Amino acid sequence: PDSAWGSRMTGAFSASWRALGGTLRETALTTPDETDNATIARSLATLSSEARIKEVERAFDAPVETQARRREDVDSVVLLSPTAQMAREIRPLLRFHYAGKLPVFAPSSVFESDEGITNRDLNGIKFVLPPSALGSSTITSIPLHALGADAAGLVDHFSQASRTRGTLMFGETGDLSVDSKGNVRRRLKSVVFSRGRPRSI
Numbered sequence: 001p002d003s004a005w006g007s008r009m010t011g012a013f014s015a016s017w018r019a020l021g022g023t024l025r026e027t028a029l030t031t032p033d034e035t036d037n038a039t040i041a042r043s044l045a046t047l048s049s050e051a052r053i054k055e056v057e058r059a060f061d062a063p064v065e066t067q068a069r070r071r072e073d074v075d076s077v078v079l080l081s082p083t084a085q086m087a088r089e090i091r092p093l094l095r096f097h098y099a100g101k102l103p104v105f106a107p108s109s110v111f112e113s114d115e116g117i118t119n120r121d122l123n124g125i126k127f128v129l130p131p132s133a134l135g136s137s138t139i140t141s142i143p144l145h146a147l148g149a150d151a152a153g154l155v156d157h158f159s160q161a162s163r164t165r166g167t168l169m170f171g172e173t174g175d176l177s178v179d180s181k182g183n184v185r186r187r188l189k190s191v192v193f194s195r196g197r198p199r200s201i
Contacts (some may be wrong), residue, residue: 002029002083009080009107013133025074028088040093044070058119070098077104079125084112088121108188111198129198132172146172154184 006029014024028043030036046069078095081087087110094100104125111129112119132146150171157169161178167187168177174186189199 001086002031003082005082005199006080009082013078013080014117018136025071030086036089037096040090040097040099044074044094044099046070046096074099074102077102079104079106079110081106081187084110084117084119084122087125088119091121091125119193122193123196126190126192126195127198129191130173131170131189131197134191134198134200143173150176 010027010029014027026043028039030039077099079087079090081090087106091104094104095103100170106125106127108127108129110122110125110127111133113133128152128186130143130146132143150169153169154176158178161168161182164178166177167175170176171186174188177185177187179185188201192201193199
């Protein structure tokens with residue numbers, strides 16, 4: 001979204017992605033001045049494709065047996081949505097505008113553990129979660145419990161840190177390792193929405 005959160009996330013992702021050698025073909029910010037449908041259509045160039053079809057039909061005064069197409073220089077979508085609700089609104093629009101088969105990646109903010117909320121519209125979106133969040137319906141209380149459990153575990157394992165290369169322990173908050181400066185690093189689990197639920201990849 002065109003907001004402070006959206007600007008921070010877009011800036012951070014863009015810088016990291018380019019540092020890794022990636023290319024950003026398009027950046028689209030949703031705004032109150034334009035419908036989400038129009039924003040997606042403009043970004044994927046489906047409106048211009050539809051316009052070309054109509055021009056051909058007018059030129060020949062006959063219907064053309066073809067359908068609009070999206071731009072072909074995009075191979076994936078990064079959906080920086082601050083809420084699951086926004087992601088549920090955007091994901092179907094990607095399918096509608098012929099981008100349903102593109103890989104879609106998102107931050108963990110697209111995940112809500114409330115079992116009463118259907119997430120089927122999010123199927124196929126890939127993101128990351130701590131191991132403790134998988135299969136849980138009480139996400140609000142889990143982070144502190146998981147952090148406490150891992151803190152206790154690190155106390156027991158910290159003497160091994162200087163001798164251990166790679167993962168020190170598979171914790172509740174992620175796979176934990178300690179770098180050369182003594183900083184604890186955490187690696188989350190890659191998951192994908194399948195049948196409305198996050199599944200490990």
